[in-house]
Amino acid sequence: MTNFLTKSISVSRAVSLVSHGIKPFVATRGLATVKDQSFTLNKKPPPPIAPYAPVSLKPTPATLKLKSGEVYSGTSFGANVHTSGEAVFTTSLVGYPESMTDPSYRGQVLVFTQPLVGNYGVPGIFKDEYGLLKFFESDRIHCEGIVVGDYASRYSHWTAVESLGEWCTRFGVPAISGVDTRAIVHILRDQGSTLSKLYIGEDPDFSKIPYSDPNERNLVSEVSTAVPVSYNPFGDIKIGVVDCGVKNNILRALVKRGAAVTVLPWNFNFNKVSDQFDGIFISNGPGNPTKVVETVQNVRHALATYKRPIFGICMGNLVLGLAAGLDVYKLRFGNRGHNVPALNVLDGKCQITSQNHGYALQDNVMPNGWTKYYVNANDGSNEGIRHKTLPFKSVQFHPEAKGGPQDTEFLFDEFLSKVRTDKIQREGIKTFVPETFISQPQVV
Numbered sequence: 502m503t504n505f506l507t508k509s510i511s512v513s514r515a516v517s518l519v520s521h522g523i524k525p526f527v528a529t530r531g532l533a534t535v536k537d538q539s540f541t542l543n544k545k546p547p548p549p550i551a552p553y554a555p556v557s558l559k560p561t562p563a564t565l566k567l568k569s570g571e572v573y574s575g576t577s578f579g580a581n582v583h584t585s586g587e588a589v590f591t592t593s594l595v596g597y598p599e600s601m602t603d604p605s606y607r608g609q610v611l612v613f614t615q616p617l618v619g620n621y622g623v624p625g626i627f628k629d630e631y632g633l634l635k636f637f638e639s640d641r642i643h644c645e646g647i648v649v650g651d652y653a654s655r656y657s658h659w660t661a662v663e664s665l666g667e668w669c670t671r672f673g674v675p676a677i678s679g680v681d682t683r684a685i686v687h688i689l690r691d692q693g694s695t696l697s698k699l700y701i702g703e704d705p706d707f708s709k710i711p712y713s714d715p716n717e718r719n720l721v722s723e724v725s726t727a728v729p730v731s732y733n734p735f736g737d738i739k740i741g742v743v744d745c746g747v748k749n750n751i752l753r754a755l756v757k758r759g760a761a762v763t764v765l766p767w768n769f770n771f772n773k774v775s776d777q778f779d780g781i782f783i784s785n786g787p788g789n790p791t792k793v794v795e796t797v798q799n800v801r802h803a804l805a806t807y808k809r810p811i812f813g814i815c816m817g818n819l820v821l822g823l824a825a826g827l828d829v830y831k832l833r834f835g836n837r838g839h840n841v842p843a844l845n846v847l848d849g850k851c852q853i854t855s856q857n858h859g860y861a862l863q864d865n866v867m868p869n870g871w872t873k874y875y876v877n878a879n880d881g882s883n884e885g886i887r888h889k890t891l892p893f894k895s896v897q898f899h900p901e902a903k904g905g906p907q908d909t910e911f912l913f914d915e916f917l918s919k920v921r922t923d924k925i926q927r928e929g930i931k932t933f934v935p936e937t938f939i940s941q942p943q944v945v
């Protein structure tokens with residue numbers, strides 16, 4: 502993973518600001534020691550300052566246009582660039598740093614139904630013991646732009662180092678606020694996800710921005726790792742992760758349960774080395790699943806030859822379904838939110854899940870040997886499939902959440918315990934869960 506660009510000010514710069522009598526804004530939020538130094542250097546409490554970044558007196562206008570013709574005028578609070586993408590909405594109440602860095606949102610203009618967005622700012626760069634970013638799902642913002650009703654430039658949270666607007670600006674992502682998101686979501690709900698354009702500045706000239714349909718591209722190839730990368734290499738079982746745009750918290754869910762994980766490029770033919778892995782995981786990812794032809798072919802080959810467990814999430818469910826012989830279709834407006842009920846058709850339990858997808862498996866007729874696993878309790882769409890006898894299964898929702906409820910995280914336990922018991926049977930030895938080894942990601 503490339504380094505996260507950070508705008509956090511350094512301690513030396515902060516001290517130099519302090520010596521000029523300027524209380525560093527960012528540092529006083531995150532780094533108590535810098536705040537303490539300001540007291541030492543000035544020998545007296547610093548003068549009171551405005552607790553939040555000044556708001557420009559003359560806001561820059563921003564305009565959102567849907568391909569169906571509707572135009573919404575508001576205010577820009579992000580990057581000064583125009584963009585185009587598929588307008589989709591999420592009903593999540595919190596979790597914008599996680600959603601916006603989820604590679605699955607690539608190519609999309611994200612409309613928040615939650616009316617107030619930005620009030621807890623954006624966290625700094627914190628990594629866990631595995632070298633994974635703690636508060637972001639990847640190292641950058643992936644959505645094309647964001648649309649919010651009411652933007653909070655005043656933020657407060659112990660992890661925050663900058664505002665949502667500053668973060669968007671730094672990553673070149675435009676953002677619009679002050680528009681009627683209820684009206685926009687009604688349109689997207691009724692007519693379906695729609696291409697859109699975001700124009701930043703006076704006198705919008707939309708002819709300057711062509712509509713861009715992300716679903717015509719292979720977005721997975723834009724976000725997948727270029728080379729294999731390993732995490733927690735001393736884990737007792739080895740999982741190959743087919744990276745269609747994997748979220749950090751999926752990798753964390755695997756390594757914190759003791760697995761050694763190797764993240765593989767989306768089009769890498771893992772069948773050539775599959776005996777090196779005790780199980781295969783197929784990740785989430787952006788865009789149209791029918792564009793990831795190589796991944797589907799590789800998984801199809803694995804279904805015919807590989808006898809070890811395979812588990813997939815979201816794009817992983819679509820890819821596994823396509824490989825098993827099902828078709829996919831585009832949902833009218835998709836399921837994006839943190840409160841989506843999914844019903845396990847095998848045990849009748851309903852769980853509340855985190856979701857972010859626009860496509861679904863057509864599961865009316867299941868291929869031989871396969872059965873439905875979960876269905877959506879709102880719209881009846883497919884939420885998972887499993888093989889009747891072989892250890893292959895997948896879910897459409899996100900058990901790893903981030904953000905969202907963790908009710909289905911047990912699916913990682915089930916997957917890895919199946920991988921472990923199979924390994925014991927295969928190798929005839931008692932495997933063990935070692936203490937988790939602390940390791941930084943390594944290119945292998």
Ligand SMILES: NC(=O)CC[C@H](N)C(=O)O
Pocket residue numbers: 605784785786787788789790814815816817819857858859860861
């Ligand atoms: N989160 C995901 O993996 C999304 C899968 C796929 N891109 C969809 O929109 O349906």
